[in-house]
Amino acid sequence: xxxxxxxxxxxxxxxxxxxxxxxxxxxxxxxxxxxxxxxxxxxxxxxxxxxxxxxxxxxxxxxxxxxxxxxxxxxxxxxxxxxxxxxxxxxxxxxxxxxxxxxxxxxxxxxxxxxxxxxxxxxxxxxxxxxxxxxxxxxxxxxxxxxxxxxxxxxxxxxxxxxxxxxxxxxxxxxxxxxxxxxxxxxxxxxxxxxxxxxxxxxxxxxxxxxxxxxxxxxxxxxxxxxxxxxxxxxxxxxxxxxxxxxxxxxxxxxxxxxxxxxxxxxxxx
Amino acid sequence: xxxxxxxxxxxxxxxxxxxxxxxxxxxxxxxxxxxxxxxxxxxxxxxxxxxxxxxxxxxxxxxxxxxxxxxxxxxxxxxxxxxxxxxxxxxxxxxxxxxxxxxxxxxxxxxxxxxxxxxxxxxxxxxxxxxxxxxxxxxxxxxxxxxxxxxxxxxxxxxxxxxxxxxxxxxxxxxxxxxxxxxxxxxxxxxxxxxxxxxxxxxxxxxxxxxxxxxxxxxxxxxxxxxxxxxxxxxxxxxxxxxxxxxxxxxxxxxxxxxxxxxxxxxxxxxxxxxxxxxxxxxxxxxxxxxxxxxxxxxxxxxxxxxxxxxxxxxxxxxxxxxxx
Amino acid sequence: xxxxxxxxxxxxxxxxxxxxxxxxxxxxxxxxxxxxxxxxxxxxxxxxxxxxxxxxxxxxxxxxxxxxxxxxxxxxxxxxxxxxxxxxxxxxxxxxxxxxxxxxxxxxxxxxxxxxxxxxxxxxxxxxxxxxxxxxxxxxxxxxxxxxxxxxxxxxxxxxxxxxxxxxxxxxxxxxxxxxxxxxxxxxxxxxxxxxxxxxxxxxxxxxxxxxxxxxxxxxxxxxxxxxxxxxxxxxxxxxxxxxxxxxxxxxxxxxxxxxxxxxxxxxxxxxxxxxxxxxxxxxxxxxxxxxxxxxxxxxxxxxxxxxxxxxxxxxxxxxxxxxxxxxxxxxxxxxxxx
Numbered sequence: 001x002x003x004x005x006x007x008x009x010x011x012x013x014x015x016x017x018x019x020x021x022x023x024x025x026x027x028x029x030x031x032x033x034x035x036x037x038x039x040x041x042x043x044x045x046x047x048x049x050x051x052x053x054x055x056x057x058x059x060x061x062x063x064x065x066x067x068x069x070x071x072x073x074x075x076x077x078x079x080x081x082x083x084x085x086x087x088x089x090x091x092x093x094x095x096x097x098x099x100x101x102x103x104x105x106x107x108x109x110x111x112x113x114x115x116x117x118x119x120x121x122x123x124x125x126x127x128x129x130x131x132x133x134x135x136x137x138x139x140x141x142x143x144x145x146x147x148x149x150x151x152x153x154x155x156x157x158x159x160x161x162x163x164x165x166x167x168x169x170x171x172x173x174x175x176x177x178x179x180x181x182x183x184x185x186x187x188x189x190x191x192x193x194x195x196x197x198x199x200x201x202x203x204x205x206x207x208x209x210x211x212x213x214x215x216x217x218x219x220x221x222x223x224x225x226x227x228x229x230x231x232x233x234x235x236x237x238x239x240x241x242x243x244x245x246x247x248x249x250x251x252x253x254x255x256x257x258x259x260x261x262x263x264x265x266x267x268x269x270x
Numbered sequence: 271x272x273x274x275x276x277x278x279x280x281x282x283x284x285x286x287x288x289x290x291x292x293x294x295x296x297x298x299x300x301x302x303x304x305x306x307x308x309x310x311x312x313x314x315x316x317x318x319x320x321x322x323x324x325x326x327x328x329x330x331x332x333x334x335x336x337x338x339x340x341x342x343x344x345x346x347x348x349x350x351x352x353x354x355x356x357x358x359x360x361x362x363x364x365x366x367x368x369x370x371x372x373x374x375x376x377x378x379x380x381x382x383x384x385x386x387x388x389x390x391x392x393x394x395x396x397x398x399x400x401x402x403x404x405x406x407x408x409x410x411x412x413x414x415x416x417x418x419x420x421x422x423x424x425x426x427x428x429x430x431x432x433x434x435x436x437x438x439x440x441x442x443x444x445x446x447x448x449x450x451x452x453x454x455x456x457x458x459x460x461x462x463x464x465x466x467x468x469x470x471x472x473x474x475x476x477x478x479x480x481x482x483x484x485x486x487x488x489x490x491x492x493x494x495x496x497x498x499x500x501x502x503x504x505x506x507x508x509x510x511x512x513x514x515x516x517x518x519x520x521x522x523x524x525x526x527x528x529x530x531x532x533x534x535x536x537x538x539x540x541x542x543x544x545x546x547x548x549x550x551x552x553x554x555x556x557x558x559x560x561x562x563x564x565x566x567x568x569x570x571x572x573x574x575x576x577x578x579x580x581x582x583x584x585x586x587x588x589x590x591x592x593x594x595x
Numbered sequence: 596x597x598x599x600x601x602x603x604x605x606x607x608x609x610x611x612x613x614x615x616x617x618x619x620x621x622x623x624x625x626x627x628x629x630x631x632x633x634x635x636x637x638x639x640x641x642x643x644x645x646x647x648x649x650x651x652x653x654x655x656x657x658x659x660x661x662x663x664x665x666x667x668x669x670x671x672x673x674x675x676x677x678x679x680x681x682x683x684x685x686x687x688x689x690x691x692x693x694x695x696x697x698x699x700x701x702x703x704x705x706x707x708x709x710x711x712x713x714x715x716x717x718x719x720x721x722x723x724x725x726x727x728x729x730x731x732x733x734x735x736x737x738x739x740x741x742x743x744x745x746x747x748x749x750x751x752x753x754x755x756x757x758x759x760x761x762x763x764x765x766x767x768x769x770x771x772x773x774x775x776x777x778x779x780x781x782x783x784x785x786x787x788x789x790x791x792x793x794x795x796x797x798x799x800x801x802x803x804x805x806x807x808x809x810x811x812x813x814x815x816x817x818x819x820x821x822x823x824x825x826x827x828x829x830x831x832x833x834x835x836x837x838x839x840x841x842x843x844x845x846x847x848x849x850x851x852x853x854x855x856x857x858x859x860x861x862x863x864x865x866x867x868x869x870x871x872x873x874x875x876x877x878x879x880x881x882x883x884x885x886x887x888x889x890x891x892x893x894x895x896x897x898x899x900x901x902x903x904x905x906x907x908x909x910x911x912x913x914x915x916x917x918x919x920x921x922x923x924x925x926x927x928x929x930x931x932x933x934x
Contacts, residue, residue, distance in 0.1 A: 104286070107283060107286070107287050108286075108287050108290040108291065108294075110287070110575075110578060111287035111288065111290070111291050111571055111574060111575045111578075112291055112294070112571065112574075113532070113533035113567070113570045113571055113574050114533055115533045115534060115536050115537070116533055116536060116548070116551055116566075116567050116570055116571075117567075119536070119551065119552060119555055120295075120298060120555060120563065120567060121298075123555040123556075123558075123563075124298055124299075196413060200413075200415055203415045203417075203418070204415060204416075204417060204536070204537045207415070207417050207537060207540075208536070208537060208540060208552050209552075209556065210555070219415075222415070222417070222418060222421070225421075226421060226541070236425065239418070239421055239422075239425075240422070242418075243414065243415060243418035243419075243421075243422075246413070246414070246415055246418070247410055247413045247414055250412075250413035251409055251410065251413045254409060254412075254413065491698060492693055492695060492698035492699040493698060493699050493700060493701040493702070495654060495699075496691070496693060496699040496700075497701070498654045499652045499654045499685060499686070499691045500685060500686045500712075500713050500717060501682045501683070501684070501685030501686045501687070501717055502712070502713075502716060502717070503716075506712075506716065510712075511701050514701075514703055515701065515702070515703055518703070589702075589703070590702065590703055590746040590748070591702055591746070591748050
């Protein structure tokens with residue numbers, strides 16, 4: 001419940017960002033005395049969380065950052081869940097050569113260091129928040145795919161599936177009518193964990209400078225703060241809030257589909 | 271015999287994965303838009319000079335020929351020349367590897383020692399206030415961007431309190447006779463503390479939660495009850511029987527964590543300017559130094575697949591039910 | 596088999612904390628274990644027999660609690676001992692043989708390591724004498740000493756159970772509590788293990804509490820028997836007397852249900868119905884709903900365990916008519932009428 005509540009709040013903020021934000025997040029602001037509004041501490045001159053070194057409003061950036069965070073999180077989660085589920089279903093149900101090929105691909109995906117891969121991909125493509133989504137779609141289906149495959153393998157031997165096959169149901173019908181509904185909770189679980197992963201990865205990539213400089217995200221805010229020496233100046237109001245937002249969204253993701261059980265009770269061998 | 275065959279097949283799989291990763295990397299870099307030498311070529315270079323350069327890096331040959339040369343070179347451990355440093359990538363990468371490994375192992379040993387003890391304790395005191403307070407805290411560390419944690423530690427302990435240096439592995443201008451001399455110096459320890467602590471806190475969750483959930487399972491086992499009926503001390507029951515059994519999968523996860531950590535190191539090394547593989551990869555990609563980026567990536571991938579293999583094999587060695595089958 | 600009993604349990608009451616309140620699993624259990632005797636505690640699953648066994652070790656599930664009663668063991672009441680004092684007694688004086696030796700042996704240590712653990716930590720043996728004793732124990736239970744280096748999973752079910760017996764006898768305890776020691780084994784192995792247990796018990800002069808649901812096991816090795824039903828003792832006494840001249844209708848039914856004990860007729864008659872839900876037990880006699888001989892008073896007054904004849908006690912209002920009832924109890928119709 002707490003997870004859902006946090007999500008609703010963030011979704012609300014993302015949808016009504018225009019109304020909630022006090023300033024344009026990318027606009028360079030000036031004080032009433034026509035000085036550049038740089039490094040203004042929180043609360044002063046109507047800047048709730050102060051301003052960045054370039055005179056941008058931190059609170060408004062935080063509000064707009066919610067949009068990209070949710071956008072990336074949800075699309076990446078959908079991709080990971082859909083691809084993983086399809087791979088698991090196909091490999092598990094049809095077996096044979098298809099299974100061997102898909103599982104060898106999963107082995108390869110397990111051998112690819114994820115973050116370095118995103119970095120290389122980001123350098124190869126135009127800077128964009130979608131690189132993270134693409135990289136996750138290319139690599140992170142491996143976990144959900146493997147787990148769902150083994151689930152399908154056990155489901156396949158169940159009586160009602162056998163019965164459907166004997167009764168002459170088509171493969172497609174058996175897979176989607178009888179097997180898929182039983183693996184959906186797993187897809188959902190991996191999807192909800194992927195939300196957090198995507199947001200964390202986007203933050204890392206932006207922090208390293210491979211993000212889209214045009215898009216406001218919590219990651220680019222942190223990068224900006226780091227590069228502008230906010231740490232040595234003790235400008236905690238700049239770099240603490242984005243981190244807290246990330247934590248809240250990711251933790252809410254754990255709780256929403258009871259994904260925290262997966263995290264609280266990890267199992268190495270399934 | 272069967273275990274030998276198993277190791278053999280796992281080794282074959284490892285080689286296959288490495289080959290596939292190397293191929294993917296080759297394709298990524300060769301199909302990249304623009305001249306791969308763009309960063310290397312001075313605008314004043316003449317056509318002939320450019321052509322000579324292309325020839326020197328073998329870029330004038332057909333793609334498939336380049337691919338076989340690349341594979342052949344890889345097999346000989348030749349990772350090519352760095353555009354930027356104008357020196358062999360292999361040497362550079364190997365020189366940085368120890369820094370990354372020291373950081374990774376230090377942080378993981380910290381995380382595992384602490385995580386195992388606390389995880390076992392939390393399981394033993396299930397339902398206590400301590401447990402209820404600790405679990406959300408641990409979940410938070412799992413949800414935290416590790417570089418952000420690093421930034422906070424840096425701001426507080428380095429910039430504000432001045433207890434630790436802000437980055438690097440040694441004070442500027444200092445020289446050490448050997449790596450060992452560096453790694454055993456007090457200065458190095460000071461430099462290591464913050465990045466290692468950052469990674470340790472970040473990676474604490476897995477061993478802690480794994481240990482806790484295994485302990486909870488194991489404590490419900492008959493042999494733990496029997497140990498109590500035998501009148502053995504609480505210490506013997508908890509440590510020698512419950513924890514010893516719960517430890518098996520945790521130990522295995524250490525190897526997986528090494529592989530996992532080494533890719534996550536990228537951001538923390540950057541925050542603390544730690545001269546390791548991850549930071550080098552970031553720098554190389556930013557500077558379009560493709561051979562170096564490729565080399566650093568492959569080295570990281572190598573550590574990942576080797577650690578996954580070790581994790582698999584370790585499981586068999588540590589559990590008598592598997593090793594004495 | 597004379598003098599003071601080694602253990603005398605009186606009024607033992609144990610309850611479990613459940614989501615909807617406490618459930619009394621053992622209520623007013625009273626019985627004795629004479630020196631050098633095997634006492635069978637028999638009953639259907641859920642009758643509280645295992646709870647009694649575990650209560651005597653005072654190692655129980657987290658939600659279990661001893662609510663009352665005494666258990667005088669060679670003098671002191673072990674239910675009143677401090678945890679420290681109790682721990683000194685465990686295994687040196689009271690050892691335990693569990694139902695599943697597979698799960699009760701630690702999988703990551705060799706059998707030798709587990710024997711040495713109790714010998715050294717609990718028995719004060721030196722490394723050398725522990726090794727000698729381990730070999731001796733293995734010879735005693737009929738396993739080659741070479742197998743000491745094996746891990747539990749490398750043993751067969753019967754060998755594991757023998758190892759569990761060796762472990763229980765390691766410190767020469769006065770009392771061994773065996774909780775369904777042969778249930779998980781096939782019939783032939785069951786017999787071998789029971790023979791072994793009996794032989795060792797006689798040789799070492801042990802007292803044994805043997806918890807089982809199988810009345811043929813009782814008939815095979817026990818000297819005395821305690822029949823439990825729904826958390827209470829229904830009947831107790833010398834094995835032969837109780838099984839051949841049962842006084843409690845439940846015992847009569849139980850004997851009927853086992854072919855090799857039901858006598859010449861060889862009828863096999865089950866007791867209709869199932870044991871009561873202990874969170875809401877019948878108000879008086881707990882067997883009353885299933886009893887073919889119940890009277891109106893059986894639902895009103897709780898029958899107490901008789902004290903007139905300590906060698907054969909029964910908790911039934913109609914115990915005096917037992918001889919006549921036994922005749923009817925042997926007939927299938929008597930029990931079928933209740934169905």
